Amino acid sequence: MKSSLGPLCVVAGSLLSSTVFAHAAVAGATPPFAGATFEADFTVSHGCNGADTYKMRVQIPEGVTGVRPVDSVFGKAEVEKDASGNVTAVTWTRPASEVRAEDTHFFHLGLRMKLPSKPFTTVFFPTTQTCRMLGGTETVVEWTSTAGGEHNHDGDAGTAPSENPAPSLYLLPSRLPGWNQYTVDEHVHDLTVFKDALIVWSGSQAYSFNSVTQALIEKEPGVTALTQIHPGTVIWVKY
Structure with missing residues (x-):
């Protein structure tokens, strides 16, 4: 120093710069500090080619623990677990009677979780959006691309590049006001994380x-x- x-x-x-949200995105009222509890707000900015959003399924990546979803005005949340009892996905579903004739609303879906203790890495939440017409016809959009991430140096974290990026959080190191010393274990090529x-x-x-x-x-x-x-x-x- x-x-x-x-x-x-x-x-x-x-x-501070404003975050540009994808069609399915995740953010929070506080920064996503590695190893800390985080209250995530998943947002759905629009439906599918005019059809209203009916269901949202968010995959929970390995290393994210203590997941507890919040029921919302969108609909109630159901969790999926593996054999060890870890939450692997959360699905919010609206009552079919509440699906609108057209796509007019913006939705918030919340959950609380503990983030992995891996600062300077990106955590992806592959998400499946299901839209529904009044006649029952459904359309599915996969927000699952993990190519690159917002700040990743490596080109791919699991899938090929796509126009449908998975919601993601770039984990920041915990800090105190004043000087903080870190040993960085990852390659950080985008210094706007600071x-x-x-x-x-x-x-x-x-x-x-x-x-x-x-x-x-x-x-x-x-x-x-x-x-x-x-x-x-x-x-x-x-x-």
Whole structure:
């Protein structure tokens, strides 16, 4: 960690950008910290070519535990478990009588879970959306592509690229206000995962999501821009 940061930390600020949601997405009121309990909000922005959404099935990946779904105005939740009692999927189904003649609503589906203790990795939740016409005809859309993820370096985590990405969470390390030291076990090539940090240091390299601070980093003598982090690297991050 650089001991004398000069003007860099004076002007460093955390800039938050809005998340662009896919048609089936997951987010939460708090950041998804690795190893922590997380209240997930799965959102369904529209149905299928004008047909109303009737059922949503979300697969729970290995390593996600303590899953407890929330019944919603969309419908009641049912869980599937493996032989060990671990929840492997959650399905919300609307009463057929409540399916509308056309696709007009946005839906929220919630569950609480404990996330894996694997910071700087992506957790995918492959999701199946079933839509239904009033006559009973059903259409299925698979939001299951795990290619790449939002910040992954490797090109594929299980399937080929697709226009239907699975909802995913990029796990962040827990932190305290001030300086935090981490040993990064994953290859981090997209440093916007530190967009809520003031500054990131690795040896004589530094990064900030704040464009003003980043410009100062690039002008600081003896300091070069940090562009990626390799496994085993020790970093210092100020929040």
